[in-house]
Amino acid sequence: MKLYHLYIRVNRAKARGFKPIYQMVIAVGVFVLSTISLGYQKVETRSDQWKQDKIMAMYRRYATDFPQVQGITVSELQQLQRQGQELILVDVRSPEERAVSFISGAITTEEFERDLQQYQDSMVIAYCTIGYRSGKYAQKMQQQGITVLNLEGSLLAWSHIQGRLINAMGVTNKVHVFGRQWQLTSEDYQAVW
Numbered sequence: 001m002k003l004y005h006l007y008i009r010v011n012r013a014k015a016r017g018f019k020p021i022y023q024m025v026i027a028v029g030v031f032v033l034s035t036i037s038l039g040y041q042k043v044e045t046r047s048d049q050w051k052q053d054k055i056m057a058m059y060r061r062y063a064t065d066f067p068q069v070q071g072i073t074v075s076e077l078q079q080l081q082r083q084g085q086e087l088i089l090v091d092v093r094s095p096e097e098r099a100v101s102f103i104s105g106a107i108t109t110e111e112f113e114r115d116l117q118q119y120q121d122s123m124v125i126a127y128c129t130i131g132y133r134s135g136k137y138a139q140k141m142q143q144q145g146i147t148v149l150n151l152e153g154s155l156l157a158w159s160h161i162q163g164r165l166i167n168a169m170g171v172t173n174k175v176h177v178f179g180r181q182w183q184l185t186s187e188d189y190q191a192v193w
Contacts, residue, residue, distance in 0.1 A: 051184045052160050055130060055153045062132040063152075066139040071152040072125055074161050080123070088112065088119050090126040090148065092137045093176070100176035100192055101165040103127065103158065109137065116146060127151035127158075129177060156182075159189040 046054075063071065080087060089106040091098055098108070106127070112119065124147065126134035131154040138148040151158070155175050158165070165172050173189045183191040 048160060048186055051186070052153075052157070055156045055160075055184050059131045059153050059157075062130070063135060063150075065132070066135040066150070069135050069138045069142060069150050070147075071131075071135075072149045073152050074157045074163060077125060077151060077158075078161055078163060086122055088122045088124045090124060090134075090137070092126055092128050092134045097129070097176040099167065100174050101155070101167050101172045103155075104164055104166050124148045125151055127154040129175070129182070130154050130156050156184045159185040162186070162188065165189075 063069070077087075087105075089103050090109055090112045091102050091106040092109050093102075112124070124141075126137050126141075126148050127150075128134040128137075131150055131152055134154055135150040138150045141148040153160075155163075155165070156177070159173075159175055165175065167174070174192050175185050175189055177183065177185070177191045177193050179193050182193070185191045
């Protein structure tokens with residue numbers, strides 16, 4: 001009944017030439033109705049399994065750009081770490097991304113390339129957010145005769161096995177991603193951009 005009375009008042013105001021009030025009432029009405037309808041929209045959440053499948057599908061698609069590069073899964077990396085295997089982890093991301101989080105012990109590409117001979121007999125594993133940039137980096141190193149494995153699914157996949165991440169403040173659950181569409185971290189981790 002109240003809407004009907006509002007309709008009558010708006011029409012009377014319109015007839016009297018109160019166009020600005022009419023426009024304001026219409027604008028407020030549209031705003032209220034859109035707010036109500038947004039409140040009833042279903043918020044779509046994705047399961048961790050769906051996210052893991054999406055990460056690996058994306059990675060497999062990216063890996064076609066560097067087919068000669070050998071990969072290593074996040075589970076295999078975690079197992080090697082638990083066994084105490086000497087590993088060199090190379091984080092190929094930007095300083096801004098690394099400031100959010102990185103795998104403990106990782107070094108930058110600059111640090112790695114400064115003294116390649118030092119790492120000659122080590123297992124070297126590169127990573128990024130999902131594995132594309134690290135795959136391209138591993139390919140570049142391979143062309144120089146240096147074997148670098150690529151971490152499949154990289155930090156996004158790492159979050160799904162509860163892999164430990166740190167930053168300057170200590171242990172963190174944050175992972176830098178490229179935007180809302182990249183929110184593929186485990187539910188226990190926070191995607192930031």
